[in-house]
Amino acid sequence: MNANVLFRRLLLAIPTLFGVALVVFVLLRLIPGDPVAMMIVGESTPEDIQQLRVQFGLDKSIPHQFLIFLQDIATGNLGTSIMLKQDVLTLVLKSVPATLELAVVAIIISLIAGFLFALAATYWRGGILESLIDSINSVALAIPEFLWALLLILAFGVMWPVLPLSGRIDPSRSFDFSTQFYLFESLATLRFSQVGELLQHLILPATALALPLLAVIARVLKSSLLEANVQDYILLARVKGFARPRVLFRHALPNALLPTITLTGVNFVFLVGGTVLVELIFAYPGIGNLLYVAAINRDLPLIQGVTIVFAFIFVIMNFAFDLLHSALNVRARH
Amino acid sequence: MNTSPLLEVRNLSLSVRGPRGTRTPILRGLSLCLESQAVHGLVGESGGGKTMVGKAILGVLPDGARIDSGSIWFDGQDLTLLRPTERRRLLGRSMSMILQNPMTALNPVMRIETQITDVLQFHMGMKKKAARARALEMLEAVRIRDPERVMKQHPHQLSGGMCQRIVIAIAFACRPKLIIADEPTTALDVTVQHQILRLIRELQEQFGTSVLFVTHDLGVVAKVCDAISVIFAGTILESGTTHDVFRLPKHRYTQALLDAVPRYDRPNRLLQPISSTLHAELFDEIVNHQGVSAA
Amino acid sequence: MMQFDVKSLRVSFPDSARKRLFKPVPMIEVLHGVSFQVARGDSIGIVGESGSGKSTLARALLRLSETSGGSICFEGQELIGLSEHELRPLRRRMQIIFQDSQSALNPRLTVGSIVAEPLISNGLVKSSAQARDKAVELLELAGLSESFSKRYAHQLSGGQRQRVGIARALALNPEVIVADEIVSGLDVSVQAQLLQLLDKLRKDRGLTLLLISHDLSVVRATCEKVIVMRGGDIVENGMTNEVFEHPHQKYTQRLLRAIPLPDVDPTWIHRVQLEESAEPA
């Protein structure tokens, strides 16, 4: 990997971000109903409405509006939330860390479990365990995240009450954090009791999110492993006299890793998309919660802001996964 | 000739899973005898089961393949009766294999160094440093230039000939008693082929290894093998010293094979493919009578 | 007029490893301007070390890959610069049998439809029944019985796959066939069978044959002329007998010396000394 490749990858993000802005703009202008009607409370005169229109630039031509919109995005000005009367960017940036932490923990859970499943199913191929794991995978895929959330609440919150059901931290305790990344900050500052506390709150929503992804990871990894297993280099490893676990872990796994990593990157976006309902159910204060509130209140600037920030995160994540991919992909290195 | 052969395959039958639970025979009562410290050529029709014999000896058969009967005696023990773990202990250390396609035989994500040293560390219990030294030594033995640099590289950065040599280095690393070389020079041009043949021969002589050399190229057999077996439809039609078989082939199939070899020094000789009637006859004999009549 | 008149043909490939921002992708030249002529009915062997550009030459000759310079005249008509559309009528007159028989056959089509395909897409048959009959005929010509037409590529042995490639190439009754390494990995008997078939076609139909091979014995047995390639250049070009008897180039001499003949000779391996060639990179 050299700086050039890096830079080119970053440049490619520009048209993507432009496309995202365009789609957001078009979609939101398509919503029937006047965004201004939403902002009016009580009785108001046509003059008031006109004033609001001017204030939000809705009196200008559509291309002009788009230009202004682009300019605003470029300068980080995402407007003011109609409902919350606060700067959208600040609002969104405040909730992003919580969601990122949730997503990261969910990814970690699904990676660990997915890898275990796939490895076990490959190792004991043809046995009952394989069919069992395959069935679990299918069930994990068949049940939507929100139902997992409810079932988890029922299981670990009520029937076997061991884990907290809502929120991100215990509200009766006071923690002081200097960033919004509570978990990462506690980890960095080695406050392990807090880490435990945060993880306790994270584990249920993260698991609900992780289950469908886990199934996908297990599926892909398993098929990559099986594919690797019929390759000549695995034959050579067997010829070398290595025991099966060693062949699986040292020789097959590194080769099967690559497609799995790519796929995990792509599915990250679906995972973050899935946070909306899960955050709602677990009262987890993240971007999903914010988006839901924005959507049901038709808070146009907030929806716009959340979407754009989300797309931005996605582009960055994509970039990160690309880096990881080329770091792992020795074949492409020079 | 030695009195006790290093490897003796007796009456080996092997089948693979066919459609709807049937089994397709691949090897039909195959017997093979390999003296120690010799290069033994295995030639025959393509699809005749040469690769499968090699895999059966090493016990690395593909999914669905199964030994139905017969025994494989190696160094005084019947391999087919060993438990998988015991058998695995022999692999790499006592017997090894040079796979047909060098580009795919090396693990694409591992450095060359690891691919050579891991087998040394695993079987010889060498420390990392010692293993590295031995690996360097092996790379020099297979005439790799700048072995220090190659050790750090990945397979895709090497040419086919280099990969082939590395696979050979791995096979010889633990100085095994038996190496099965499966068409190690197909798809290489003759100059590279020559280098590799010489290498195998040299290493074989240096370490006193026996080699089962699978190939189509009777020219190669003539130059490097001490003995030869001719395989057809999963049975050995004829075995003998190279000298004898080339001079006086006993089986008509062997004769036909020799007749079909093109020679650049005899441009006007007409190539004689084996007639389909002979092929059908032979096949019928083997499959229906399970016996081989010497012609 | 020559059938093929190739003048300083160059082929380059993009070198993606050295890609730089804002600059065109650098190219790596693998054919450095080769020139040769092919007359109708010729049989030319192309030999040379691995990676010397034999397959590349074959593809470029039929305009299946892009060229970066030079000219290819086919019966007086310049091929370079023609669009894919303009090439289409010429395509059926020249055919190629690929080196990698595995990847050259569509894994999900039966052998029968692979062979029938050129007939159908060039509108040479009127009905699918006719296409089927013609395909069976072609397969038989290549030495495969009718029963093969319902099989898939992976159900064939290497030699059989190569023969399917030959049958497909013959379907359009071409004037030129380029056969890329079609005998390596086959036992000598099957080899002989295939070479005989091509030779027969050449004699019967006046086919032009370009045979690429590592095996110099095969080339000697089959071809009247030979081209020796090394590192993207033609180093020797002449009548086969001439070249084999009096090789001019050191490289050709070395090649000849390295051929193992099927005469038992345990000392050959040590006796024959080839000066170490540079490591193939």
Added chain:
Amino acid sequence: MKSLCLAFPLRGNARMWLGGGVLTALILVAILAPWLAPHDPVEQSLLNQLLPPAWFAGGDPNYPLGTDALGRDLLSRLLFGTRPALLVMLAGAAASALVGVALGIFAGYFGGKVDAVISRVLEVFMSFPPMLLAIVLAAVIGPGLMTVIMAVIIIGWTRFCRVIRGEVQALKEQDFIMSARAIGMRPLRVVLHEILPNVLPIMMVLFGLEMGRAIVVEAILSFIGFSSSSVATWGGIIADGRAYINQAWWVLAAPILVIIIMVLSLNAFCDGTQQAVDPVLQR
């Protein structure tokens, strides 16, 4: 298409038959729902709320699987629910496949600028949280099955496109595509005749996954109230039933079970069919 028929002679396979059997049964149920169902699926009976299944204490044989909170017959709702389920599954997945595969082949085969543009569009669509798109859609075209289908398509086509594009790129490198050109085949014919049969098996697997996914998307949209509220859908039954999980778990359990069976048999059918018909997997 003759070549396709040639390419895929059907052969038996347990998974395919099992999955296919269940699916056929469901299609039959969808067609015969009015005759099979003991009640009208929307008919309420507030006097018979949350009845347990007939074989439980307090169950009513009139309502074999019990009733929901409005006293509607659960069995009838499940039976009628096969209709929107099949509609969403087939329409959503088929349209996603159509769009995704067409663009994927196009991008993969022609490469260059076409590929660059399609890849950008793909990336743009993949940068949105699917939920958000669904919500906006619901706002534009209003809640209903159409919204669900559109949401499935908008999310689904990207998966097809991405996978097929990669697959085609790999296929393009193979010599048989070059031989197709060498015999003078037209590009369209190359795509239809040489490429398509080779992406069909992977398409099949994706199609199975996508159909399962469509059902799940329907359930999610039901949960936030963007699915159809006038017809009985499985997702809708789940959304309604989750409030009574402590009183009447069967209201929730029945549709979940049906969905799981559906998704499992879909996967089994598509994987099985792929194994059975793909000549390459037969070796």
Added chain:
Amino acid sequence: EIGPTLTIAYNIAPPGFDPNSGSYATSPGLQSIFKTLYDPYIGQAEDLSLQPGLMDEFSWSPNRDKISMRLREGAFWHDGKPVSLDDVLWNLRRLREASSGNPLSTVFASIKNLTTQGNVVTFDVEPWRANMLERFTFLACYLIPPHYYEAVGKEGFERRPMGSGPYMFDQFERGSFLRLKVNPHYWGPKPAFDTVVFKFIVDPAGRVAEIERGASDITLDVPYEEYERLSRKTDLVGVAHPITDIALLFLNNNGIMEDANVRKAAAHAIDKKLIVERLHRGMATPIDTLLAPQYKGYDPSITTPYDPALAERLLKASGYSRDKPVEFTIQTTRGYKPKDYETVLAIVEMWRKVGIKANVEVYEIAKHFELRAQHKLAPAAFYNWGNSTADPESSLGTAMVMNSPHASWQTPDLDGRIRPLFEERDEAKRLAGYKAVNRYIAENAFVIPLFQFYQPVIYKRELTFTPHLVGHILPAKIGRA
């Protein structure tokens, strides 16, 4: 045993903390939180009667055109500064300004000619409003400290709000929780708990799980079925009490509903009792006017009986029957109020039996507001009307008068009957007038009142809780048993 912290599993989260500004200022659900942080001018007892608040005396002038209020001695802001009459004047003036974002500024614009005398402030009510005094009990009229507000600005205030209420702000995690500490300077009785935590759990199942598992001490708005189950538990107590929320079907006078027969048939075909009994488990009171029994001007003699046969006859008169039903759309929220959607489904089914085919359309409440303001609601739309002053003016008045953004049925005849009542200063006459209008509305079925909601509250046995008619959960009033 409950510690010093009271945890409330609450159903809606506050978007911000300025109690007098923004659309959320009028959200009834948030008033519990605002009443805990801030003081309204006038207090409101559980039965909605007025009681001393920050103003310990208040009254209309004898001819009912002026209001005077006296600021209590010894009231302090959370930072310990005393509440001065100037602070009150600042707050009163701010109420009137639309620029402050007060959603009810048009109402409070009636405050004219502020004068002070000692601790008493007096002002004219111009234009006159009958329920002006009740308006001061809540909804966008809390007192905030001017010195603090001006020092930190709107943004700063939102981040760290300050009032004079029984609890003061401690920490807020958007979408998750709000923690409050007891206010040591509070003028009223000292609350039982030192700390109060509102956990915002929008999903009802989540709240049920919270209380069931003991993670929260009290919760509200639990599903009725769960209410029955939870209140049977030994460690929990349940109360379901009537609140000032009524469910109704808005009819729209811009199409099919102009046919009186259809309207009346629709009204008579609904078996409210069955709905209440079955869907609400009896936890609601059927009503036939826009007034609940606890409201002023309630007249039990106005009824719209359930009579499907009559409904069928009425429809027949307009040419509709079960085979040829009248068809229209009915809009509803789903999950916004308990059983809103189910109620509508039940109604649709009841209608179907008499020859009305209604198609259900689900929307978000924001959409309802938008459509209603544009007078574009469907012919029938489910809505829930809160009225925490219990005065007929703020329910049937604003809901039925022309040109009101809140009205769906807007006809001049009705308008002509309601408008004069707004000006009527004789209380007896005013209430009689409303009774008459109610009868007129019921006879013509301009709107279909359905039932009065109950608030199901579940709390731990260790607590004492008194239901409030507005449905408030006021932490300061919750004690230990």
